[in-house]
Amino acid sequence: MMNDLARFWFDDAADAPRACTLEDYQGATPRWCPGCGDHAVLAALQRLCRDEQLPPEETVVVSGIGCSSRFPHYMKTYGFHGLHGRALPVAEGVRSRRPDLHLFVVTGDGDCCSIGAGHWIHAIRYNMRMVVMMFDNRIYGLTKMQTSPTTQAGYRSNTHPRGAWLEPIDPIQTTLGVTNVSFVAQTVDWNPVHVAATLTRAYHHPGLAFVRVLQRCPHYTGDVYEAAQRDPKRLLLLEHADGVPIDPAVAKLFPNRTAHDPHDLDAARRLAARDDEVLPVGLFYVNPAAQRYDAYTVEGLATPRNAKLAAVRGELDHYKV
Amino acid sequence: MAPCGRARLRVALRVPGAAAYLHHEHGGRGRVAYAASTEPIMSTSVVNEQIIEIVSDSGEGAQTAGQLFGTLAAKMGNGVWTVEIIPAEIEPPPRSKAGASGVRVRFGSRPMTNMGDEADLVVAFNEQVLYGRIDAGALRPGTVVLLDDKWAAHPEAAVRDAYRDGVEDLRARGYVVREVPMEAETLRLVDNARRGQNMWVVGLLCALYDRDLDVAKADVAGIFTRRRKGPEVIAQNHALLDAGYAWGREAFTERFRVPPMETRGDMVVMNGNAAVAMGAMAAGIELCAMYPITPATSASHYLGAAFHKAGGFVHQAEDEIAAVSFAIGASYAGKTAMTITSGPGMALKTEMIGLAVMTEVPLVIVDVQRGGPSTGLPTKVEQGDLLHALYAAPGDAPKVVMAASSIDECFHFMVTARSLAETFRTPVIVMTDANLATGQTAFPYPELDERWLSPPVDQTPWPAGVPPYAWDEATGLSPRPIPGQPGGMYVLTGLAHDERSRVAYEADINQRAAERRSRKLVALQESLRPPVVHGDDHGELLVVGWGSTRGAIEEAVDALRADGHRVSSIHLRFLSPLEPGLPEIFARFDRVMTVELNYSDPPDAPGSRRYAQLAWLLRAQTLVDVDCWSRIPGAPLPPGHIARALRERLSGTLPDTRRTARRGAR
Ligand SMILES: Cc1ncc(C[n+]2csc(CCOP(=O)(O)OP(=O)(O)O)c2C)c(N)n1
Ligand code: SF4
Ligand SMILES: [Mg+2]
Numbered sequence: 001m002m003n004d005l006a007r008f009w010f011d012d013a014a015d016a017p018r019a020c021t022l023e024d025y026q027g028a029t030p031r032w033c034p035g036c037g038d039h040a041v042l043a044a045l046q047r048l049c050r051d052e053q054l055p056p057e058e059t060v061v062v063s064g065i066g067c068s069s070r071f072p073h074y075m076k077t078y079g080f081h082g083l084h085g086r087a088l089p090v091a092e093g094v095r096s097r098r099p100d101l102h103l104f105v106v107t108g109d110g111d112c113c114s115i116g117a118g119h120w121i122h123a124i125r126y127n128m129r130m131v132v133m134m135f136d137n138r139i140y141g142l143t144k145m146q147t148s149p150t151t152q153a154g155y156r157s158n159t160h161p162r163g164a165w166l167e168p169i170d171p172i173q174t175t176l177g178v179t180n181v182s183f184v185a186q187t188v189d190w191n192p193v194h195v196a197a198t199l200t201r202a203y204h205h206p207g208l209a210f211v212r213v214l215q216r217c218p219h220y221t222g223d224v225y226e227a228a229q230r231d232p233k234r235l236l237l238l239e240h241a242d243g244v245p246i247d248p249a250v251a252k253l254f255p256n257r258t259a260h261d262p263h264d265l266d267a268a269r270r271l272a273a274r275d276d277e278v279l280p281v282g283l284f285y286v287n288p289a290a291q292r293y294d295a296y297t298v299e300g301l302a303t304p305r306n307a308k309l310a311a312v313r314g315e316l317d318h319y320k321v
Numbered sequence: 322m323a324p325c326g327r328a329r330l331r332v333a334l335r336v337p338g339a340a341a342y343l344h345h346e347h348g349g350r351g352r353v354a355y356a357a358s359t360e361p362i363m364s365t366s367v368v369n370e371q372i373i374e375i376v377s378d379s380g381e382g383a384q385t386a387g388q389l390f391g392t393l394a395a396k397m398g399n400g401v402w403t404v405e406i407i408p409a410e411i412e413p414p415p416r417s418k419a420g421a422s423g424v425r426v427r428f429g430s431r432p433m434t435n436m437g438d439e440a441d442l443v444v445a446f447n448e449q450v451l452y453g454r455i456d457a458g459a460l461r462p463g464t465v466v467l468l469d470d471k472w473a474a475h476p477e478a479a480v481r482d483a484y485r486d487g488v489e490d491l492r493a494r495g496y497v498v499r500e501v502p503m504e505a506e507t508l509r510l511v512d513n514a515r516r517g518q519n520m521w522v523v524g525l526l527c528a529l530y531d532r533d534l535d536v537a538k539a540d541v542a543g544i545f546t547r548r549r550k551g552p553e554v555i556a557q558n559h560a561l562l563d564a565g566y567a568w569g570r571e572a573f574t575e576r577f578r579v580p581p582m583e584t585r586g587d588m589v590v591m592n593g594n595a596a597v598a599m600g601a602m603a604a605g606i607e608l609c610a611m612y613p614i615t616p617a618t619s620a621s622h623y624l625g626a627a628f629h630k631a632g633g634f635v636h637q638a639e640d641e642i643a644a645v646s647f648a649i650g651a652s653y654a655g656k657t658a659m660t661i662t663s664g665p666g667m668a669l670k671t672e673m674i675g676l677a678v679m680t681e682v683p684l685v686i687v688d689v690q691r692g693g694p695s696t697g698l699p700t701k702v703e704q705g706d707l708l709h710a711l712y713a714a715p716g717d718a719p720k721v722v723m724a725a726s727s728i729d730e731c732f733h734f735m736v737t738a739r740s741l742a743e744t745f746r747t748p749v750i751v752m753t754d755a756n757l758a759t760g761q762t763a764f765p766y767p768e769l770d771e772r773w774l775s776p777p778v779d780q781t782p783w784p785a786g787v788p789p790y791a792w793d794e795a796t797g798l799s800p801r802p803i804p805g806q807p808g809g810m811y812v813l814t815g816l817a818h819d820e821r822s823r824v825a826y827e828a829d830i831n832q833r834a835a836e837r838r839s840r841k842l843v844a845l846q847e848s849l850r851p852p853v854v855h856g857d858d859h860g861e862l863l864v865v866g867w868g869s870t871r872g873a874i875e876e877a878v879d880a881l882r883a884d885g886h887r888v889s890s891i892h893l894r895f896l897s898p899l900e901p902g903l904p905e906i907f908a909r910f911d912r913v914m915t916v917e918l919n920y921s922d923p924p925d926a927p928g929s930r931r932y933a934q935l936a937w938l939l940r941a942q943t944l945v946d947v948d949c950w951s952r953i954p955g956a957p958l959p960p961g962h963i964a965r966a967l968r969e970r971l972s973g974t975l976p977d978t979r980r981t982a983r984r985g986a987r
Contacts, residue, residue, distance in 0.1 A: 027812070028823070057807045062650070065815075072812045073824065078804040079812030080653055082646070083676055089643040093650020093658070094804070096636065097608060101654065101804055119646075122639040296634075300607070303632030305774045311630035312602045312769055319589040319599070321396040321763060 024056055025049045027076040037189030037215035038068050041133060044195040045104065046075070048203060059102045062091040064116060066108035067142045068135035068215070085115030088123040088132070095128045096297035102203075103130040110140045113149040113169055124178040126293040127207045131199065134171060134210065137217035138224050145220040152224075172272040172284060175210050176265065182207035182290035184268065185244060185283045188214045190229050193250045194281060201244045206288050214279065228279055232256070238271070238282030246282075254281075262286045365531065367578050370429030372437045375522060376454055377446035378415045379408050379422035382519030387424020388761065389523055389540055394428035395590040395763040396536050398581025401426065402433035402872070403592075403761040404957065406454070407700045416480070421453030430580045433762060434727060434872020438961035440464055442529075444522050446503070447472060448487035455494075457956065462495030467525070469518075470500035501525070506568055510560055520558045524565020531578045534566055587766035593731040593757030597687055598623035600735030601659055602631045603767065605774035606685065608658040610636040610647040615699045616755040617663045617689035631774075641669035645686070649673060652682050653813060655778035655803035657739060659685040664693045664706050667713070674748050675714035676815045678838065681790065681801070683742035683749075685735065690754040690868075692955050701955035702755040704868050704918040707934040710750045711897050717835055719842050721745065722897035724752040726871035729764035730894070731757055736773055745841045746801055752896075754918075756869040756957045783809030788820040790837075797840030842898040849895055851902025856882055856889030859909035862971060864890040865947070866916050867935050870958055874916050877963035886971060893935070899942055907945045914948035914970065915939065916963055921951040 025046040032038045049059060059077035063069035065084035072079025078101075082090050091105045112120050112134045123132070139157065140146040146159040150171060154163040175184050183205045187198040195213065202209035216225050228234040237246065237254035243262050251257065256278065261267060268285040303311075375390070377383035384405065391403035406423040413420030427437045439461035445451040446469050454460060468491075472484035491498045503521060504514040511517040520541070527534055538559050545555045591599070597620045601609060609628065611621045625635045638644035641662055648658035662670065667688050677684050692698025693705045710722045721741050725731045731753050738749040783802050789811035791799045802809030811822045817834065819825045825834075854863075855875050866874045871892045881888045889910070893900055907913045914936075921933035932940065933951035940947050950966045952958060 081814040086646045089646035090650035093647035094654040097656040098654045300632030308631040
């Protein structure tokens with residue numbers, strides 16, 4: 001194969017940088033149910049890739065298992081559709097030695113908050129650069145409607161036909177509670193402009209950006225976000241110069257708005273702990289200076305082979321008799 | 322005749338002013354004489370092998386002393402095998418059987434491949450820990466015991482009595498007990514004998530075994546420098562070595578020289594976990610993701626200290642699942658990665674290893690086996706994970722499984738494993754065990770090759786039209802696109818998929834894809850050589866082993882052959898695929914049996930007999946009625962035990978394979 005120089009030299013017409021279009025990011029035809037909130041997020045991510053002109057070959061989407069986790073198949077980038085609950089540690093491994101890749105993670109409420117909950121806590125603490133989209137339809141979709149950790153108490157599912165016993169876990173509060181958390185945002189699939197703006201803000205964050213997407217599952221939990229979708233007053237738009245940038249024209253569509261400084265962790269936690277029917281959307285918290293584990297995992301990447309060989313020999317010499 | 326051709330140890334102790342002890346003479350292998358004079362050592366005997374143990378309560382430094390003495394033996398050109406003696410309990414009470422902590426050192430004039438049988442000499446800091454060793458079968462009548470005499474004057478009568486009774490009982494059992502004022506002599510130099518008696522003992526042993534004290538001192542300096550201790554500490558330990566040595570020169574009337582091995586180039590001395598770590602570095606692995614678990618952890622300690630110098634990184638994950646996932650993520654992204662664990666961790670990694678098989682992600686997995694099931698015997702050896710490594714996965718998950726049979730193989734197999742993982746686009750499991758992990762031996766300084774070290778990730782354009790799984794019809798092999806390669810974009814998926822990695826539930830595609838993955842093992846098997854038979858290539862009995870038991874099995878086979886038995890052995894390094902040619906080799910022997918460190922029912926057990934793990938495998942793969950003898954003592958199998966078991970099997974004390982087969986066929 002030719003090296004880069006040769007390609008430029010002989011074939012520059014063919015290889016001249018060409019702007020990527022949306023099609024360059026569109027993989028297989030999505031097989032989600034009509035009206036499923038996953039479609040909107042897919043479209044938003046494809047648009048983000050196009051707007052940022054991310055080379056498809058340098059873009060990786062890692063997922064677990066679930067309806068939402070089929071996401072990578074519908075992108076035309078590199079993808080890793082792995083195991084239920086394990087998207088985060090796989091993505092960490094990718095990131096650990098590849099600072100050059102653009103890395104996105106797709107995970108569901110079961111995938112992230114139940115079977116992968118241990119990884120979730122640690123991923124937040126590791127704070128390795130990636131955008132994590134947690135699709136919260138408050139149900140297990142793929143396996144046909146079992147209770148998830150985010151299912152509301154009393155909600156009937158196939159595993160709890162008499163209604164879920166316990167109060168749900170709150171993914172935003174939980175994430176905000178983890179040491180070294182660096183970016184927590186929430187958006188709703190039915191407002192594509194807000195989804196796109198949130199993902200863009202997340203993409204530019206130097207660390208792990210955790211985005212909870214309130215995602216409609218018309219097939220199983222059509223009622224869950226129905227009220228919030230119908231009544232815009234049920235959403236509370238978080239506004240700040242360093243928050244999710246929203247066009248004023250779009251912001252007007254949110255009758256309920258509040259100024260929130262995303263650098264204030266206590267304020268973010270208070271906001272997350274509101275116990276009313278109002279769903280805050282926007283950036284809860286950001287700290288671009290949080291410690292990043294990937295700053296350490298790249299150690300030694302550039303070590304030339306002869307230096308490696310000398311190091312191995314040096315170590316072996318300690319054992320020499 | 323002395324077992325295994327070892328010369329008998331005659332320790333002649335001359336204890337100044339110890340006239341009271343002078344008249345204990347014991348028969349057997351340990352003829353011991355005292356002399357009343359204070360002349361220095363008069364004679365030197367040459368012996369070609371010794372097994373010594375140093376045992377104490379934990380925290381008294383017997384481990385350090387033993388490792389030091391072992392390294393010293395290697396430095397003096399001996400073949401060496403050391404075994405850690407680990408207390409049965411975490412916080413054992415002092416002076417208890419369960420508290421025996423220390424090291425066994427077997428050294429001699431030829432390479433040592435296992436821990437051997439009973440010890441020739443045991444240095445014990447109290448008589449109770451010695452009972453722990455007696456229970457473990459580590460002593461025989463005639464074993465010389467050097468015992469700290471401080472307990473005779475202990476303020477508590479109960480302790481004094483226990484000691485007196487103990488010494489009497491030990492003598493009655495036929496051990497040659499010599500009371501030595503270890504603590505008293507140590508206290509001449511330091512205030513706290515717990516910080517020094519071990520060095521004094523090493524000095525004593527140096528006098529007995531004619532070791533070069535300067536080499537010992539250089540080693541001691543190295544140990545304490547690594548522990549960040551200053552020159553005063555080193556000087557004090559040197560003084561202790563000198564004192565022990567001088568005392569020994571006075572006390573022993575005889576000393577023993579264990580000549581070096583004949584030929585030796587540069588050698589290294591290390592344990593199996595260090596060898597795995599060094600092997601990983603030499604193999605060009607650049608990421609090790611792990612979660613601590615005994616007895617695998619120390620490999621990551623070695624890596625943690627050195628890996629970065631060779632451009633590597635150790636990730637301590639939140640659990641074993643995360644560890645293997647992390648390694649697979651890195652490998653998917655084009656980096657050479659490994660994970661290391663023990664049985665319980667293997668159980669957790671199982672689902673991910675299956676994913677790596679299904680998606681053909683190269684990965685090296687090291688399983689340092691310990692006793693199972695469940696938490697089992699965390700610090701003790703067992704070969705209980707073979708079937709798990711081979712078959713644990715939903716569905717058919719063919720992968721490469723190799724087992725190191727020696728500490729140098731722990732090093733070299735890492736290099737082989739990494740290259741097989743990449744060539745065959747598969748996970749490779751390297752099995753070792755607690756015996757290899759903590760035993761130390763000397764082996765030739767490995768040759769290194771710059772080509773083993775990972776080159777930069779290939780980021781050239783992926784050839785147009787080539788799918789991500791362009792399976793070769795015959796071998797199942799295919800090249801692998803790496804993120805960053807233009808044109809190579811694909812979605813790796815654990816779902817059934819076709820060449821293009823498109824999810825495919827169709828029956829024929831699933832069948833074909835599974836077949837391609839299976840073909841890879843055939844292709845690898847075709848490139849392997851049949852195992853080499855130890856002994857004649859035909860005979861009455863063929864013993865088959867795998868893993869760390871090789872040295873002991875071959876020693877047992879040699880002992881039987883010396884007695885005229887027509888016994889041979891083979892030792893398998895590849896368990897998946899199996900090494901070729903086994904049916905042909907088996908056909909040349911009347912009987913075939915495995916010797917393993919795992920559970921099996923005895924031949925006369927009621928019901929369907931459950932076989933040892935390799936025996937299951939060989940029976941299934943060769944249709945030969947392979948018998949087995951296996952045990953789970955939580956310790957390596959001594960060659961003498963294996964020899965006894967083989968003798969029994971040969972003399973027909975236990976039903977032979979064919980009779981069993983006929984009975985089963987009824
Ligand atoms: C180890 C394992 N356990 C269980 C499953 C079955 N399973 C697949 S997806 C899923 C839940 C999916 O729910 P969620 O993560 O919320 O994703 P959604 O389908 O709702 O997008 C379960 C239980 C599995 N694939 N693997
Ligand atoms: S079941 Fe629900 S989550 Fe799954 S695709 Fe259908 S609508 Fe979407
Ligand atoms: Mg869900």
